[in-house]
Amino acid sequence: MDSMTNKLKLIRLGLDTKYEFMVYIHAGCSIDKSEGFETYTQVVVSCNNKSIVATLTIVTSDILKMNQASLSEIAWQRLGANEGDEITITHLSPVTSLRYVRAKIYGNTISSQGFDEIMTDIVAGRYSNIHLASFITACAKENLSITETTDLTNAMIRTGEILHWDHPFIMDKHSVGGIPGNRTTPIVVTIVAAAGLMIPKTSSRAITSPSGTADTIETMTSVTININKMREIVNKEGGCFVWGGAIGLSPGDDIIIRVERPLDLDSESQMIASVLAKKVSAGATHVVIDIPVGPTAKIRTDQTFLRLKEYFSIIGKTVGLNVMVLKFDGIQPLGIGIGPALEAKDILAILRNEINVPSDLKNKAIDIAGAILELGKKSPLGKGKELAKQILDSGAAYKKFIAICEAQGGFREPTSAPYIYDINATHAGLVTSIDNRNLAMVAKLAGAPHDPAAGIEFFAKINTPVDVGQTMYRIHAQTKDELEYAMAFARSMPNIVNIIRD
Secondary structure, eight states: OOTTTTEEEEOOOOBOOTTOOEEEEETTSHHHHHHTOOTTOEEEEEETTEEEEEEEEEEOSTTSOTTEEEEBHHHHHHHTOOTTOEEEEEEOOOOTTHHHHHHHHTTOOOOHHHHHHHHHHHHTTOOOHHHHHHHHHHTOTTOSOHHHHHHHHHHHHHTSOOOOOSSSOBEEEEEOOOSSBOOOHHHHHHHHHHTTOBEEEEEOOOSSSSOOHHHHHTTTSOOOOOHHHHHHHHHHHSEEEEEGGGTTSSHHHHHHHHHHHHHTOOOHHHHHHHHHHHHHHTTOSEEEEEEEEOTTSSBOOHHHHHHHHHHHHHHHHHTTOEEEEEEEEOSSOBSSEESHHHHHHHHHHHHTTOTTOOHHHHHHHHHHHHHHHHHTTSSOTTOHHHHHHHHHHTTHHHHHHHHHHHHTTOOOOOOOOSEEEEEEOSSOEEEEEEOHHHHHHHHHHTTTTTSTTOEEEEOOOTTOEEOTTOEEEEEEESSHHHHHHHHHHHHHOTTSEEEEEO
């Protein structure tokens, strides 16, 4: 077909398909007639030297003219397209790296070359969301060996940019998550940076949780920082809080996460590869990994913890990282807030040394910061926690936090949601266990993280005595409908907080 007639002009219809790449054309347009496209065909959409694989939808109304096309909002973003730009739509050629995905589904091993080809195709936009979902599922559970996980990590690193810093110790930390709250990163980063170490922290948005670190920080300052600005901030302040998706480090990982989120999957091997690839890409040399373990946490057994510890340590060494893995209690939420703004309020209370701060969150942040200070030779072995506490208690960490926020565009107080509802104890007794997964679900149904102020305040820690009618947790929502949705689920799960009667 003539290239000039194979072009359609983009108009923006404001179609939100969440994470699905969609392209819309009129039923009578020349491309549809000549190429024989049908609704739900997978096609290649090209614009401004970028391409994506998208699902085609044929429009029969006059919302589009014959020479026009539109995209879903996520597709506009991925292509970097503007209204009035021209796109071309072509048939999807066979993606040869999918043979490795199909082989893995049938139990075969993916080679290093296979992972390189897969990640190259993913970054180039040749994988549709269906292809990505197949790859994620094929690698889920414990389907990748330690060699395959190493090869996947290296493939992720090779398909992105690597930052280089002129310092011998570049520190970093990561939590595998699975526990509501648990937002230690902003506290740890500010303690470590205040101590004089460099910690260029890049963080993810939520995948399966009510908030990611980037979501929480974004309630207080901008996290969408480019690489040049990130360098400037870190060289000046020693640390930063940057959303990893904004700077394009390990871009294949960001694409995979986009599909993992609606699948509600976060496989161990892909998680390890994701974490370590991001750390290498950010230029880290020393990393502390926080792994909460508990019956309703993401990591539920000591056996799984030991396997992850081994994988993180071995693969980390292979890719040039000094990795320390720490095990923490994952039986209950950490802090009071669950959800971006509510977690931010916990962080500020601790940094400001307010009275009655959540001691569990504070103590864990001090533990992690202390380990990093020892790794970075800022403290003798066994003395890191003492130094971390001193920096926090002196106000130096809060001063550093505000300085980093100002460098990233300015500090603002986190907001509050207009609607709340208390879930109260139906009988007196002792709190013996907490269902972390369903508690997190309540926070998500209330609107977290897409409504930053939504979530939960949690008050019923394990081994706490409660009276009849005492508030166990408080739901926060931006709208009445979301509040009612979360309330209905919470009522259907009366044992989220398990209370043994007196």
